[in-house]
Amino acid sequence: MTTKDIKKKAKSRKSKNAIKKNASKSRKCDKISTQNTGKVDTEFYEVQDIVRSRIEGREIQYTVKWTNWNGGDTEEAERRLVCTEKLMGYAARTLKSSYVTNLDFFLRNLDTALSDLVFFTNTLIPLSIVAEATVFGSSVKFVTRDNIGAKIMYLKYIKEHNQMHLLHSFLVPQIDRVNSSHIQYDKEMKYQRQIFEDYPFVKIFYPTKKQSVLFPPPPLPNILFEPVTEEMYKNRENFPHFFPRKGIKAGFNNVRPFIDRLYFAKDESQQPKYLKEVDENKYEGMRRINKAVNSRFSIPLEMRQEPGSGWYILSAMYSLPNVPLMVMTGVIRPAEVARESLRTEGKEVAFSSFVEIPGTDLCLDRREFYDFSKFIPHSCNPTCNVRLVESGNDIPDLVIYSRFPLDEGNGYVITLDYFKAFKKEVEEYFSKVVAPDGKLFHLLEKDIDFVQCKCEHKCREIVYIDQSAKKKSEKEKLTSTFNGMSLVESPKIWKIKNGNFLE
Numbered sequence: 001m002t003t004k005d006i007k008k009k010a011k012s013r014k015s016k017n018a019i020k021k022n023a024s025k026s027r028k029c030d031k032i033s034t035q036n037t038g039k040v041d042t043e044f045y046e047v048q049d050i051v052r053s054r055i056e057g058r059e060i061q062y063t064v065k066w067t068n069w070n071g072g073d074t075e076e077a078e079r080r081l082v083c084t085e086k087l088m089g090y091a092a093r094t095l096k097s098s099y100v101t102n103l104d105f106f107l108r109n110l111d112t113a114l115s116d117l118v119f120f121t122n123t124l125i126p127l128s129i130v131a132e133a134t135v136f137g138s139s140v141k142f143v144t145r146d147n148i149g150a151k152i153m154y155l156k157y158i159k160e161h162n163q164m165h166l167l168h169s170f171l172v173p174q175i176d177r178v179n180s181s182h183i184q185y186d187k188e189m190k191y192q193r194q195i196f197e198d199y200p201f202v203k204i205f206y207p208t209k210k211q212s213v214l215f216p217p218p219p220l221p222n223i224l225f226e227p228v229t230e231e232m233y234k235n236r237e238n239f240p241h242f243f244p245r246k247g248i249k250a251g252f253n254n255v256r257p258f259i260d261r262l263y264f265a266k267d268e269s270q271q272p273k274y275l276k277e278v279d280e281n282k283y284e285g286m287r288r289i290n291k292a293v294n295s296r297f298s299i300p301l302e303m304r305q306e307p308g309s310g311w312y313i314l315s316a317m318y319s320l321p322n323v324p325l326m327v328m329t330g331v332i333r334p335a336e337v338a339r340e341s342l343r344t345e346g347k348e349v350a351f352s353s354f355v356e357i358p359g360t361d362l363c364l365d366r367r368e369f370y371d372f373s374k375f376i377p378h379s380c381n382p383t384c385n386v387r388l389v390e391s392g393n394d395i396p397d398l399v400i401y402s403r404f405p406l407d408e409g410n411g412y413v414i415t416l417d418y419f420k421a422f423k424k425e426v427e428e429y430f431s432k433v434v435a436p437d438g439k440l441f442h443l444l445e446k447d448i449d450f451v452q453c454k455c456e457h458k459c460r461e462i463v464y465i466d467q468s469a470k471k472k473s474e475k476e477k478l479t480s481t482f483n484g485m486s487l488v489e490s491p492k493i494w495k496i497k498n499g500n501f502l503e
Helices: 003-008 016-020 084-094 099-108 110-115 117-132 148-160 164-168 175-195 230-234 273-277 280-284 335-345 347-353 420-432 439-445 472-481
Strands: 028-034 040-056 059-067 074-077 140-143 202-204 301-306 310-316 324-327 331-334 354-357 362-365 384-389 397-402 450-453 462-465 488-497 500-502
Touching: 040 084, 040 117, 084 117, 099 110, 099 117, 099 148, 099 164, 110 117, 110 148, 117 148, 117 164, 140 439, 148 164, 148 335, 148 347, 175 202, 230 331, 324 384, 331 335, 335 347, 335 354, 335 362, 335 472, 347 354, 397 488, 420 462, 439 462
Parallel strands: 202 301, 384 488
Antiparallel strands: 028 040, 040 059, 059 074, 140 450, 301 310, 324 397, 331 362, 354 362, 384 397, 450 462, 488 500
């Protein structure tokens, strides 16, 4: 890239000042200019609007209008843009209001999408924007080479793993429809919690005013309340309490988040039918500690959504140091499944879906079935951590706990450092490579894939550098060793009794 080209470009990275002003949700973006010395100077500008998108070669670019920038609109690759709300606004304007009724058709024709670039630009790009906005609650950005292939791959994941509800957010119903839907949703979730007594109480808060983008809650048939084995998943028809059938009634945004009504007793004030009818041994699915005499989680949680970021905020009402908060769930599978996902579905899917179970060659697969912990955002200075906890069988549970009190100072918000395993790699990279002013600018100009952090406190700024930036042998290293994201603090297996860890 020539000096002239650099002068014309407007880079996008959120500054430290922008991070501090995050409450206003404005996204500050960098304009890079050069002096005769060749030194890079960074000035900050805010994206005013995303005007249009286009395809340049195999790269997706956006025409960006800047606030208080007199140089005119610029053409930017998506990997340079850190303005999720603006991208969401552009996507909402671009999609036709009838798009939800055609989603099945759109996703069935992904392989032939390149034959119609207008369809790809006006339909598939906006759909991918809303889907990708929910990865780690938009608290990190995967600065990959955003091209046609990457979009198609991500939308295939949405289709193949039953995550279509992520794509319904631009079809916003009337607020009374939201109110009636959330009453039923909360009631059905309460029924499920009566069966799985170990799961903490989670209160869902929905927007009280009409939104331009409304994220429907995850469908209850996709939510697990305990980890399940691969064998249980394969025979899920025999475990309807773990895998209830999806109901036929549409709720939020034409999403079907409810459970088949035959699952419940006729009198909805009664307990779920399966709580009475299922044999206890068969109900358990796999051997577990008796939760009725060992309550592990006593802290009520709440979940809220944030514009442009999905169900982004999971928080507690109060806490004490080292208090267990919730168990992470998913389908327990061989770690090779995580490695295969990394190879075929990409980092966004693999990093957000698989969690390593240390001491085993197993992982939690959370691509289709998961719990509310999947919506916990990343932070470089997290309020919580993960411990191995005795479960009653050979596979320990992964339990999230508060590292220190959750209080008004941290907003009671639960955050995790998903990328702590990559700290050493990032530090080694920058110890060997001298970056100009602004690491992000350096990595973008070197065409290196990385993950940019957007958390607020003690932000590492860059949390992962792709192995493809290194020699081939090291590139292969990640896919041969990846067992899911490494979140557990140590190999020690803890016990919990009455809501506290036992020493």
